[in-house]
Amino acid sequence: xxxxxxxxxxxxxxxxxxxxxxxxxxxxxxxxxxxxxxxxxxxxxxxxxxxxxxxxxxxxxxxxxxxxxxxxxxxxxxxxxxxxxxxxxxxxxxxxxxxxxxxxxxxxxxxxxxxxxxxxxxxxxxxxxxxxxxxxxxxxxxxxxxxxxxxxxxxxxxxxxxxxxxxxxxxxxxxxxxxxxxxxxxxxxxxxxxxxxxxxxxxxxxxxxxxxxxxxxxxxxxxxxxxxxxxxxxxxxxxxxxxxxxxxxxxxxxxxxxxxxxxxxxxxxxxxxxxxxxxxxxxxxxxxxxxxxxxxxxxxxxxxxxxxxxxxxxxxxxxxxxxxxxxxxxxxxxxxxxxxxxxxxxxxxxxxxxxxxxxxxxxxxxxxxxxxxxxxxxxxxxxxxxxxxxxxxxxxxxxxxxxxxxxxxxxxxxxxxxxxxxxxxxxxxxxxxxxxxxxxxxxxxxxxxxxxxxxxxxxxxxxxxxxxxxxxxxxxxxxxxxxxxxxxxxxxxxxxxxxxxxxxxxxxxxxxxxxxxxxxxxxxxxxxx
Ligand SMILES: [Zn+2]
Numbered sequence: 001x002x003x004x005x006x007x008x009x010x011x012x013x014x015x016x017x018x019x020x021x022x023x024x025x026x027x028x029x030x031x032x033x034x035x036x037x038x039x040x041x042x043x044x045x046x047x048x049x050x051x052x053x054x055x056x057x058x059x060x061x062x063x064x065x066x067x068x069x070x071x072x073x074x075x076x077x078x079x080x081x082x083x084x085x086x087x088x089x090x091x092x093x094x095x096x097x098x099x100x101x102x103x104x105x106x107x108x109x110x111x112x113x114x115x116x117x118x119x120x121x122x123x124x125x126x127x128x129x130x131x132x133x134x135x136x137x138x139x140x141x142x143x144x145x146x147x148x149x150x151x152x153x154x155x156x157x158x159x160x161x162x163x164x165x166x167x168x169x170x171x172x173x174x175x176x177x178x179x180x181x182x183x184x185x186x187x188x189x190x191x192x193x194x195x196x197x198x199x200x201x202x203x204x205x206x207x208x209x210x211x212x213x214x215x216x217x218x219x220x221x222x223x224x225x226x227x228x229x230x231x232x233x234x235x236x237x238x239x240x241x242x243x244x245x246x247x248x249x250x251x252x253x254x255x256x257x258x259x260x261x262x263x264x265x266x267x268x269x270x271x272x273x274x275x276x277x278x279x280x281x282x283x284x285x286x287x288x289x290x291x292x293x294x295x296x297x298x299x300x301x302x303x304x305x306x307x308x309x310x311x312x313x314x315x316x317x318x319x320x321x322x323x324x325x326x327x328x329x330x331x332x333x334x335x336x337x338x339x340x341x342x343x344x345x346x347x348x349x350x351x352x353x354x355x356x357x358x359x360x361x362x363x364x365x366x367x368x369x370x371x372x373x374x375x376x377x378x379x380x381x382x383x384x385x386x387x388x389x390x391x392x393x394x395x396x397x398x399x400x401x402x403x404x405x406x407x408x409x410x411x412x413x414x415x416x417x418x419x420x421x422x423x424x425x426x427x428x429x430x431x432x433x434x435x436x437x438x439x440x441x442x443x444x445x446x447x448x449x450x451x452x453x454x455x456x457x458x459x460x461x462x463x464x465x466x467x468x469x470x471x472x473x474x475x476x477x478x479x480x481x482x483x484x485x486x487x488x489x490x491x492x493x494x495x496x497x498x499x500x501x502x503x504x505x506x507x508x509x510x511x512x513x514x515x516x517x518x519x520x521x522x523x524x525x526x527x528x529x
Contacts, residue, residue, distance in 0.1 A: 007032050007049030009522065011529070012042050014057035015502060018488040019064050019472045023465070029062070031494040034521035043140050055529055061502045062087070062467065064488050065216025065241075065495030065520065066438045067475035070330070070363060070425035073220050073393070075142050075228040077198070077205045079430025083114040086138065087431070091122045094138070098122075100128050107133035110151075111192050114139050116431040117145030117289070117394040118402075121146045124179035137181075137188060142429040143288025147179040147188075153188045155294040157181070161236060166252045166284060166309025168291060182291045183284065183307060186253045192224055199230035206240040207387040209436035211526040214497035214515035219244035219425075219479050221282050221330075223254045235276035241520060242495070244279035247332055249318065252284040252309040259283075259318035263325025269480055274493060274521070279479060280328030282363075284309055285338045289402070292335035292368070296404065310352055312341045313392060319349040323358040327497060328480065330361040330386070334529075336370040341375050346383045359480060361386050363427075366415050379423035384478050388427040389444040390435030408457040412445060416466065424471030430436050442467035442503075443511025464503050464510055498529055 007030035018024045018039060028042040030049040038048050046054075084101060086094045094113065101111050110187060111134050122130075122140045127148035135151035152158070159176055163169045163184065164333060170180035178392035181187065193201075210218055222228050222245045248254040249264070257460025258373045262268075271278040286306050288294035293306030310318075315331070322329045333342040340361065346360045362378060365385040369375070375385060392410050396402050403409050412422050422445070426436045434440055445462040449455050462470070484493050498517040503510045 010051035030190035042386035067217040069423035069475040072429040074223040075429035193225040193231040217242040246282040248265040269328040295337040296334035305331040316345040316348040366411040390441040413460040421474035439513040
């Protein structure tokens with residue numbers, strides 16, 4: 001292509017927030033193919049690249065396409081399309097709704113209901129009374145379920161079943177399962193949809209919850225082979241955001257691969273194309289918030305301890321092999337002991353691979369802080385902490401009821417002050433679908449308010465610029481995509497969002513921002529410019 005090649009489109013009369021290192025604002029942006037070729041004043045952008053099409057943005061604000069660094073699109077799609085919604089409902093209302101579903105569905109049909117964190121659910125015996133012949137699972141989050149007896153029966157869960165490493169079948173004092181299952185979705189005989197059924201539903205989730213909010217890249221914790229196939233298919237159609245896939249490593253739930261497999265095949269982070277690429281590996285080390293491996297939980301019998309899917313040695317070996325093979329690892333670690341095992345694994349992997357670049361992530365680190373020293377060790381080893389500010393909303397009215405005392409929680413300011421970044425993410429599998437809206441999560445970063453109106457550690461709040469960086473620059477870096485995404489600069493992908501307000505303007509509530517048009521690779525995939 002000659003340097004005088006014409007830009008196909010020049011967008012003019014805009015308030016483009018480039019999010020470059022100087023936070024430059026420009027009025028025009030030129031696009032050729034799927035790339036930005038210049039940004040600047042209108043005369044410059046037009047002069048350098050005479051356009052075939054000129055689009056007037058009418059003074060509106062434009063930001064780089066938003067990047068979600070950790071999402072569960074497939075699980076959320078199950079929740080939207082196959083589960084009944086019982087979020088925030090009382091137990092008796094849930095039972096009434098369940099009764100109606102039981103009356104309509106043939107015996108033996110699974111009924112799965114979606115609740116939310118900390119909600120009170122009907123007990124095993126209450127569920128059995130209403131649904132003796134239908135397997136029922138009610139979901140707090142992907143980490144924890146309340147089952148009825150029929151669900152346990154058809155899934156082969158009995159008093160004699162020993163849960164696999166990292167999961168738990170809770171029991172009463174006589175040893176009988178109570179129906180509460182942690183990290184055990186894979187143990188259930190619920191039949192997951194095949195790709196052909198899943199693909200249009202994933203597309204709908206991606207359009208309504210991601211493109212509609214200005215998200216142009218989503219990094220997904222892949223939940224099944226059918227899902228991977230469906231994402232690959234959709235990416236070929238160019239109608240969804242760009243997808244990065246983190247493949248979950250067994251042992252543990254949603255297992256799709258092992259740490260050795262991708263390096264053995266020569267598959268590194270970034271394998272694929274701009275629309276769908278392998279991001280890396282996801283390792284669930286401990287459980288969800290109730291099954292987190294905390295030192296404070298070790299005082300009673302071991303069947304009540306936090307969960308652990310593998311030994312410290314196994315994790316260190318997995319991270320070492322991945323770093324050597326150029327594969328990024330995301331380690332889920334919530335409790336202090338799990339975080340210690342994870343940080344230590346990163347340190348061992350770095351010692352074994354001196355000088356090898358890596359961006360090993362610890363997911364959820366700084367949601368629950370215990371000791372800032374551990375964060376400093378991770379950052380010194382080249383790792384990345386990925387907190388989830390959208391979960392602040394789910395904390396109880398007295399956050400001290402759940403969170404360990406002493407150090408700040410959702411310690412975003414502490415993380416930035418230590419030299420880290422805050423990669424923006426939704427991290428919901430359906431319990432809080434509203435966190436798929438990055439503007440909502442940015443609001444959480446600023447206000448830090450839970451659903452009871454309690455503000456958590458206000459000194460940890462971020463600024464508007466830091467919140468916007470989180471879903472652009474920081475999320476791009478955390479997914480090794482900063483060369484092609486995260487700012488509006490020449491050479492990068494033409495992914496951007498036209499929004500209805502300037503988030504930096506005085507008095508603006510960032511959470512209320514709406515995406516008027518979402519452009520991916522120069523094509524408008526949501527709204528209109
Ligand atoms: Zn997650």
